Amino acid sequence: MRIAIVGGHGKVARQLHPLLVAAGHTPLALVRSEAYRAELEGLGAEVGLLDVEHDEAEAFGEAFADCEAVVFAAGGGPDGNAERKRTVDLGGSLKSIDGAHQAEISRFVQVSAIGVDVPVPAETEPVWRAYVEAKRDADLALRSSDLAWTILRPGRLTDDPATGLVALGPDTGRGEIARADVAATVVAVLEDETSIGRQWDLITGEVPIAEAVRRAGA
Numbered sequence: 001m002r003i004a005i006v007g008g009h010g011k012v013a014r015q016l017h018p019l020l021v022a023a024g025h026t027p028l029a030l031v032r033s034e035a036y037r038a039e040l041e042g043l044g045a046e047v048g049l050l051d052v053e054h055d056e057a058e059a060f061g062e063a064f065a066d067c068e069a070v071v072f073a074a075g076g077g078p079d080g081n082a083e084r085k086r087t088v089d090l091g092g093s094l095k096s097i098d099g100a101h102q103a104e105i106s107r108f109v110q111v112s113a114i115g116v117d118v119p120v121p122a123e124t125e126p127v128w129r130a131y132v133e134a135k136r137d138a139d140l141a142l143r144s145s146d147l148a149w150t151i152l153r154p155g156r157l158t159d160d161p162a163t164g165l166v167a168l169g170p171d172t173g174r175g176e177i178a179r180a181d182v183a184a185t186v187v188a189v190l191e192d193e194t195s196i197g198r199q200w201d202l203i204t205g206e207v208p209i210a211e212a213v214r215r216a217g218a
Helices: 011-022 034-042 057-063 082-102 126-143 179-190 209-217
Strands: 002-006 026-031 046-049 069-072 107-111 148-154 156-158 165-169 176-178 198-204
Touching: 002 011, 011 026, 011 034, 011 179, 026 034, 034 046, 057 082, 069 082, 069 179, 082 107, 082 126, 107 126, 107 179, 126 148, 148 179, 156 179, 165 179, 165 209, 176 179, 179 198, 179 209, 198 209
Parallel strands: 002 026, 002 069, 026 046, 069 107, 107 148, 148 198, 156 176, 176 198
Antiparallel strands: 165 198
């Protein structure tokens, strides 16, 4: 498949591109800056320009042309800007869903975050509240769509080496996981139709990734 990666220069995406290539797919890294091209092409990705925060849904549909699937892996980053959580983590997802419809793409995988359906306490720091609410609402919008969706909700992300071993399911409990293992799980769910219509937590565990996806989808 040719797969559009929204947030194509993110930390998970940069782990994802070479894995998709190794699996025989063509990643299209969608990024806001031409300055990322050489790095991303070095990882095996094609590169397209898309400003997740400021472009309209029509631009997303145009960027997705000739693709068979979309992976939404964008995020507003670690800065203390609550508004960017809404414009990137939520707004970017909503425009990606709309763009997938425009491009007549059904398959859609979204990288979210663990535990975002749990109400946050009243005293929660505003930026964290905005992040949780943005991810929650983006997941709700995708679940409510008619796309062939999968939502992955990883625990605390690390830059540790890949283990290839995960716990995957509707409720794994809290934990952490290497970004490299998140990327490998994205590849696995793209290739397994039993993951369609599923929302799974994802943390480091004891089961090989492909097997974990098969078990969760059974």
